[in-house]
Amino acid sequence: MKIKATLAIEPRTRKSDNAIAAASDAVGRAKTAEAEAAAAVALARAAAQAAKDAAALIRSNDFQTDLEYSSSELRLQLERLRLRLMENNIFDLPKEGVSTQKTEEGIRMQSCVSTTPSVESTHFPEGGHVPNGNLVTDVKDHKQGIVTRSMKRSERLAKRTRAMAKAYKLAAATSAAEASLSSKHGRSRRTRSQTSTGDHFGSFLLTNGSKRSKLLTAAEEIELSRKIQDLIALDALKENLQEQLGREPTLTEWAKASEMDVGAFSARYTEGRQAKDRMIMSNIRLVISVAKKYQNRGISLQDLIQEGSIGLIRGCEKFDPDKGFKFSTYAHWWIRQALTRAITEQSRTVRLPAHLFEVMAQIRKAKRLLSQEFRRPPQESDVAELMGMSVEKLRSVIRSTKNCRSLEKPIGKDMNSTLAEFIADETLEDPEVKITKQLLKQDVDKVLKTLTQRESDVMKLRYGLEDGKMRTLEEIGKSFNITRERVRQIEAKAMRKLKQPHRNHVLESYMFVDI
Structure with missing residues (x-):
């Protein structure tokens, strides 16, 4: 078991x-x-x-x-x-x-x-x-x-699908509402759209003129100005080296002349460039505000801002912070100087001397003062007296400063025509005047036929009715082998006949015609 x-x-x-x-x-x-x-x-x-x-x-x-x-x-x-x-x-x-x-x-x-x-x-x-x-x-x-x-x-996944469908419906409803609003206010909406998004200049003002650039304090202006002066000194040193070497110096040679190593020199130069850029961008709104005062003088606002920016750059380079003035006060003069020079040189197709623009500014000021004093538009004599010049010179200055227009400029509702198509050609004779002259010549010939042959020939030669050349009594006498006195007598007799009403009634209608 x-x-x-x-x-x-x-x-x-x-x-x-x-x-x-x-x-x-x-x-x-x-x-x-x-x-x-x-x-x-x-x-x-x-x-x-x-x-x-x-x-x-x-x-x-x-x-x-x-x-x-x-x-x-x-x-x-x-x-x-x-x-x-x-x-x-x-x-x-x-x-x-x-x-x-x-x-x-x-x-x-x-x-x-x-x-x-x-x-x-x-x-x-x-x-x-x-x-x-x-x-x-x-x-x-x-x-x-x-x-x-x-x-x-x-x-x-189901929640996301439902949320996406709901978002699509909401977007479609929003688009429909915007479309209805744009159809009701189409013109104003298009204008806002073009100004805000389609216009590059508008985006320039938005990015550079309002948000990105911040105003500088007095201490920052002094600090940046000193760095800019250091930058200008380095550039001047480079120009001197270029004159001495006969070529553009290398970075190593430039740094050695500045008694710095290449790394420290590059950092110092870059810091100066950044300081200059910051000074310019922080004051670009000053350029815009000054440029707006010079509009409608032959240059667009965009070009005025560009020219004013050049003046601002010049002001940055010339500003001395040790004088104790604000940079905006100093740069304002350079901006205005750049704008006025640009208007003088670029506003017209045919450039005028700068002193003519100054004279025109004085004339406009005189007209304004006289209008306020007399309470009526001033006359040319009043303006000339106030300006201390003659009326002829005043008219010459005003005439020379008129704006030029291109004959090829498109005009009309559809802009499919040019200005030259609507200007009369002065080299061509007016057809109405031409026909009037032909009729007058025929009627004069009819009246002269009522005179004798010698009287008719003397009148034609005396007043140039054939070739437009008027002869003297002596020239006519030589043609007919008669004296000057006899020619005068024939002319006087023919003139008395032409003054008779039954002869000259044909020519009365031409007395009031400008030929």
């Missing part, structure tokens, strides 16, 4: 040993899988952090090359992680003793890091099937748990 009992116990012992070994093996595999899952979670967190860094790089839009490299490296890491999870069959962890909670965490982690989240691309464990888009593992024994895919992802 003992032998039988011993034989019966031995199989049970072997089964227990086998079960213990299998359990130990399962525990080892579970620990390995748990370690791999922990590593995968850490890698997923690193991938999420990398994604955040990539998004920050996209928003900054400053390091495009680094962004492309990091994004490609991120995609490669995510793809490797997904393949590794698929190879290790994370979804089989419940068979090896891993808890359902950890398995679900791995599934959620895989769904977060997978680059292809579709159901078809997911590696399912053996025996798994996909009912209604959810992963379910068949039950193989009573200890095996059931693992399902989390529905939170699909719920989030």
Whole structure:
């Protein structure tokens, strides 16, 4: 009996040993899988952090090359992680003793890091099937748990879809409202749009004239001015070196002449350039305000601002902070000087001397004073007396300062005609005047035919009725071999005949015609 009992116990012992070994093996595999899952979670967190860094790089839009490299490296890491999870069959962890909670965490982690989240691309464990888009593992024994895919992802996707649809509807409604408003107030809306977005000059005023440039304090003006003076001294040193060497000096030679090393010299020169730029940009609004006062004088506002900026640059270079004046007070004169010079030299097609513009300014001032005094438009004699010049000179100055216009300038409603098409050609005779002259010549010939032949010839030669050249009495006498006195008598007799009413009534209608 003992032998039988011993034989019966031995199989049970072997089964227990086998079960213990299998359990130990399962525990080892579970620990390995748990370690791999922990590593995968850490890698997923690193991938999420990398994604955040990539998004920050996209928003900054400053390091495009680094962004492309990091994004490609991120995609490669995510793809490797997904393949590794698929190879290790994370979804089989419940068979090896891993808890359902950890398995679900791995599934959620895989769904977060997978680059292809579709159901078809997911590696399912053996025996798994996909009912209604959810992963379910068949039950193989009573200890095996059931693992399902989390529905939170699909719920989030549905929420995003609904939010996007709602946003599209709201955008469509907003666009329709804007279209209706623009149709009601089309002209004013187009004007605002052109001024704010379509006009580059408007954007220049917005960026450079109002927001980006801040006013400087007195201490900042002094500090920047000293740096600008240092910059000017370095530039002057470069010019001297260029004259001595006969060529442009190198950076090393320039720095050596300044008794500095190349690094310190470059930093000092760059600091001076930055100080000059800041001084100019901080006072650009002063240029705009002064330029607006010189509008409608033949130069556009954009060109006036450019010329005023040149004057501002000159003022920055000439400003001496040790005198105790504000920079804006000093630069105002340079800006006005640049604007007036630009108007003198560029406002007209034909350039006039500068003193004529000064005289015209004095004439306008005199007219304004006389209008206030007499309460009527002043006469030329009054203006000339006040100016101390003659009326002829006053008229000459006014006539010479009139604006020139191009004959090819488009005019008209459709701008399809030129000014030259509406100006009469003075070289051509007026057809009406031409016909009137022809009729007058015919009528004069009819009247002269009522005289004798000699009287008619003498009158034609005396008054140039044939060729337009009038002859003297002596010339006519030589033509007819008679004396001057006889020619005078013939002329007087013919004139008395022509004054008779029955002869000259044909010519009365020409007395009031301007030929």
